[in-house]
Amino acid sequence: MFITKPALFIDTGRVKRNIKRIADKARISGVVFRPHFKTHRSSEIGEFFKEEGVVSITVSSMDMARYFADSGWKDITVAFPVNIREIDVINSLAGKISLHLLAESEQTVNFLDNNLLYSVDLWIEIDVGSGRTGIDYSDEEAVVKLAGLIRNSRKLKFSGLLTHAGHTYRASGNEEIKEIYRDMVDKLYKLKESLRRNGFADIALSVGDTPTAGIVADFSEVDEIRPGNFVFYDVMQYLLGSCKEDDIAVGVACPVVAKYGGRGEVVVYGGAVHLSKERVSLKNGTVIYGMVSQANSDNAEDGWGKVLKNSYVRAVSQEHGVIRIAEEYFDKIKIGDLLYILPVHSCLTVNLMGGFLSLSGRYFKVMSHG
């Protein structure tokens, strides 16, 4: 396989190992494993999950729900606040599959109650500290009131409380991630108890995010986990300590087009339209757009090697990647070589690349843009 331009590769051995590790943990904890499919966006990778017994999934848009429903998934949570403008798609899916939606406002719950043609499962989203979406965990009154509205609806079934502890991405390490998880469980239990006192028994708790999925050992206090990124991992997860370097299952093969001895840099064909502009800071404060490794051999089948030390993507523009290369490797890299860039955020890279190759050359299509 001769690569002429930026190409996204996945190591399917690592992908299957990553899936099995979290599936095993969910089984041992006795919780539902409802993986988020926004990272891979591929019905073919979905099949890898079926081999681990997964039957329920999470997606981030109605378009993605439709795509995976079309490839046979029957139990889908759209982990995004209901967009009432999409009521037609919601109704068409609700008639076919077990559809789970998220709400947090009376306006949205009333709209659904008035406009749904079929029954859906509704979760109340709780903000346990990430500051993105959800009712603030401290507002017990709003949660109880909304639960009451849902109970009185003819079309809505109240499933429970759902949260995404996105603030784990800002954590300094494994201990802080464990603390965030502990804190999240405490907050959800307090709300669950408050709901129980108000007549809502058997409320389920659903939690997300890859950092806790990798680091927390036992999930038995909750009912469902929804991590997604772990299927491929990436530099952000690696730097957070939520995976090891050889768990990262994606690399973008990029041709070297220029070398700058004076700067200790090379430029590759591979920029923001391939990797995205996601960035992350190293411990020393350096902002990077990816880590770098070399091909193990001229055959893509052999994959990429260890990450090059003290080397990283320093900047990206639309098509250019500017890579700082440590002196010990610089002379070994020639114009026309391929470097593999491990992306900072694999979800965004997959979305941009619109498909990927296994190391043996199998092409995986992903859902097209809405």
Add this chain to the structure above:
Amino acid sequence: MFITKPALFIDTGRVKRNIKRIADKARISGVVFRPHFKTHRSSEIGEFFKEEGVVSITVSSMDMARYFADSGWKDITVAFPVNIREIDVINSLAGKISLHLLAESEQTVNFLDNNLLYSVDLWIEIDVGSGRTGIDYSDEEAVVKLAGLIRNSRKLKFSGLLTHAGHTYRASGNEEIKEIYRDMVDKLYKLKESLRRNGFADIALSVGDTPTAGIVADFSEVDEIRPGNFVFYDVMQYLLGSCKEDDIAVGVACPVVAKYGGRGEVVVYGGAVHLSKERVSLKNGTVIYGMVSQANSDNAEDGWGKVLKNSYVRAVSQEHGVIRIAEEYFDKIKIGDLLYILPVHSCLTVNLMGGFLSLSGRYFKVMSHG
């Protein structure tokens, strides 16, 4: 037209005005206007340029060169260091159109000389301070040596010196941009004189970047200008002072899905897979991912209004946009409304959205991903 999910709109009146302004300036300066088409990526927008008499264009990849050659463009510069792995595409295009390429290393020039089947125009790229690609402007010896190699080649015609003064994007305002332009011209003239002394007469100078195209009044010292972003502009250009607010010709219509009174924030359906993760700092240090305005009416035809003061996209995740809304507007925005987000970097937004609509509902397709 009822919008259900994030949709990219262009105001074609503004687009045509933006094109005419730079085309007029090029005419008055007596230089070739070779616009960069990486921003719009659309053969239909290309037609707007033909109406202004444009016959030569710039692109950022061989795929883009092929796309625009297929829609009738006969004179194309690929403003990216030659990727020798794409020699087959280069040869197939070089046989059909006037193809201009960039080189900066002996290895690449020798490779082209040995592998080209047809003649191409070759520019030497010069780094005048942006630190991305090109031979450093101070290395006169390398420039003269490379020009000699090109002259001795049977397939290569030496066109001149080309540069992209990307450091204008880091400028603090119009005066600094004018200084960078002045400095760039001085550096190029010094190299031109050095080449003349070595027997290279009539060397052309080609310069790029939208900030100088908007701010510098007279380009008669150079031979060709290659700006691109000016066709749509964006928040980055606006904050640089290279355009006015009502020159920005793109807005992403995004449904409001949640409101947070306590935080003074709303969340829209519209995130990193729509806008990109491009960010920019306001003068006060606040990092933003877009500016925000409201629809002028329920009809998309009426476009968007003035930018909301003290309101901005504070954060984006994959599908979420978190928007800080000033108190004066907060109560007027309801769940289900559309907000228009003016993107920080229109090139990346167009690439992600894969197409756009005029306000009257005409759909413009853009080139598909490689």
